[in-house]
Every structure is written in structure tokens, then in C-alpha cells.
Amino acid sequence: MRYWRKLLSCCLLGLLLVSGPASSLAVDISVRNPTLSPGEEGYVLSADFNINLNARLDDAIARGVTLYFVVDFELTRARWYWLDEQVISRNQTFQLSYHALTRQYRLSSGALHQSFASLDDAQRILSRLRNWLVLERGAVRPGESYQAAVRMRLDLSQMPKTFQVNALANRDWNLSSDWARWIFTPAEFVVPAAPAAVPVPAAVADNR
Numbered sequence: 001m002r003y004w005r006k007l008l009s010c011c012l013l014g015l016l017l018v019s020g021p022a023s024s025l026a027v028d029i030s031v032r033n034p035t036l037s038p039g040e041e042g043y044v045l046s047a048d049f050n051i052n053l054n055a056r057l058d059d060a061i062a063r064g065v066t067l068y069f070v071v072d073f074e075l076t077r078a079r080w081y082w083l084d085e086q087v088i089s090r091n092q093t094f095q096l097s098y099h100a101l102t103r104q105y106r107l108s109s110g111a112l113h114q115s116f117a118s119l120d121d122a123q124r125i126l127s128r129l130r131n132w133l134v135l136e137r138g139a140v141r142p143g144e145s146y147q148a149a150v151r152m153r154l155d156l157s158q159m160p161k162t163f164q165v166n167a168l169a170n171r172d173w174n175l176s177s178d179w180a181r182w183i184f185t186p187a188e189f190v191v192p193a194a195p196a197a198v199p200v201p202a203a204v205a206d207n208r
Contacts, residue, residue: 028052031180034150036135043135043186045073049127049152049177053119056172061105061119066097068158069126073134074149075184087146090134093155094126140186148184151177 034047053061061067071094075087095108104115105122116122140146153176 029152029175029177031150031152031177034148034180034182036148036184036186039131039133042133042137042139044131045129045134045150046131047071047129047150047180049129051123051127051152053123053175054172057175058119061096061098064098064100065159066095068155069094069096069152070155071129071132071150071152073132075135075140076147076149077144078147084147088135088139092132093158096122096126140184142186142188144185146184146186147181149179149181151179153177 028050029052030050032048032050034045036043036045038044057067070091072089072091074089076084077087078084092109095106097106097108098104098119099106099115102115104117105119106113106115107122107126108114114125116125154173156173
């Protein structure tokens with residue numbers, strides 16, 4: 001019985017890849033406003049993504065298939081005498097899923113997760129990357145120019161094997177942005193000032 005259930009599950013997953021509703025939107029991700037700014041521990045990355053999921057991907061999520069979105073970041077330094085030096089390369093994975101019992105969408109990254117009533121709400125948060133620490137202090141030299149690059153992609157390698165075999169040949173499942181590149185020239189690192197202490201009212205202080 002367990003064998004037949006597993007076989008049926010694989011068949012249903014395969015049907016999602018080769019059939020299903022036609023795409024109503026172009027499968028596309030684009031990057032907007034990527035920035036690196038100093039934080040308490042180093043430089044943090046913020047960016048916005050325009051994410052368009054077609055009907056086939058919407059249907060896959062509704063059937064319980066988890067989608068894995070990966071944000072890749074790279075920082076390189078040009079060298080006239082050799083290939084560019086890769087200063088840092090990092091990635092962060094976000095899992096987008098639907099739970100039928102609670103009828104909620106869930107967005108997870110590591111041990112953190114948040115639930116949403118609609119796919120649009122979950123997608124809105126997924127499209128806003130904020131304050132991701134990508135560079136430690138001392139990783140870059142003040143006044144020197146670097147090329148920063150960021151992209152978002154749907155990672156098929158983390159999905160069930162059935163999807164990996166068939167999705168590679170299906171354009172609807174090949175979802176990735178182009179690399180967004182910009183020149184980053186760090187200034188002398190200054191730790192952002194902590195907020196000024198709020199005076200404690202005398203009445204509160206007396207009751208401590």
C-alpha cells in the first residue's frame with residue numbers, strides 16, 4: 001500500500017510539470033534598488049524584487065509543493081594583472097509553502113518563519129530583502145572600488161527528485177533574475193550611532 005501511495009504521489013507531481021493551466025503571467029524576477037549600507041556588525045544588503053509567478057507555480061504551491069527561492073550576493077574587485085578577485089559570495093534561502101490544514105501560506109528562512117492569509121501577502125514580504133549582513137567589518141578597504149552583484153532564483157535542486165528531472169526542461173519552472181550589478185566604494189567604516197536614551201520619568205524612577 002505504501003508503494004502505491006508513493007507511486008501515485010510521484011505521478012501527481014509529474015502532472016504538475018507537464019500539464020496544468022497555461023501561464024497567465026510571464027515567469028520573471030527582476031531586481032530593483034540594491035544597496036549596501038553600514039550596520040552594527042558590517043555592511044548590510046537591501047533590495048526589492050519584482051516576482052511574477054505563473055499559474056502553474058501557483059497551482060504547485062496550492063497542492064503543497066514548497067518553492068525554494070535563493071538570493072545570491074557576490075562582491076568582486078578588479079585586478080588589471082589577473083582575473084577579478086572574489087571578495088565574498090553568499091546566499092540565503094527562503095521557503096514558500098502552503099499548509100492546507102491552516103489554510104495559510106508560510107515563508108521561512110532558517111529558524112524564522114511567518115504565516116500569511118494569502119499568497120500575495122507572502123509574496124510581498126518575499127520581494128523585500130532588508131538588512132542582510134553580507135560583509136563583515138574589515139572585509140573591504142575604504143576608498144577602493146568593488147563590483148557588487150545580487151540576484152534571486154528558484155532553486156530546483158532543493159525540490160523533490162521528480163521535479164528536478166522534469167522541471168529543467170520546462171520553461172515555466174526556470175525562474176531567475178539577471179544579476180543586478182553596481183559599483184560599491186566603501187567609506188571609512190563608522191558604526192551607526194545608538195538611539196539616544198529616553199529620560200525616565202521621575203515617578204517611574206521612584207517606583208523602581
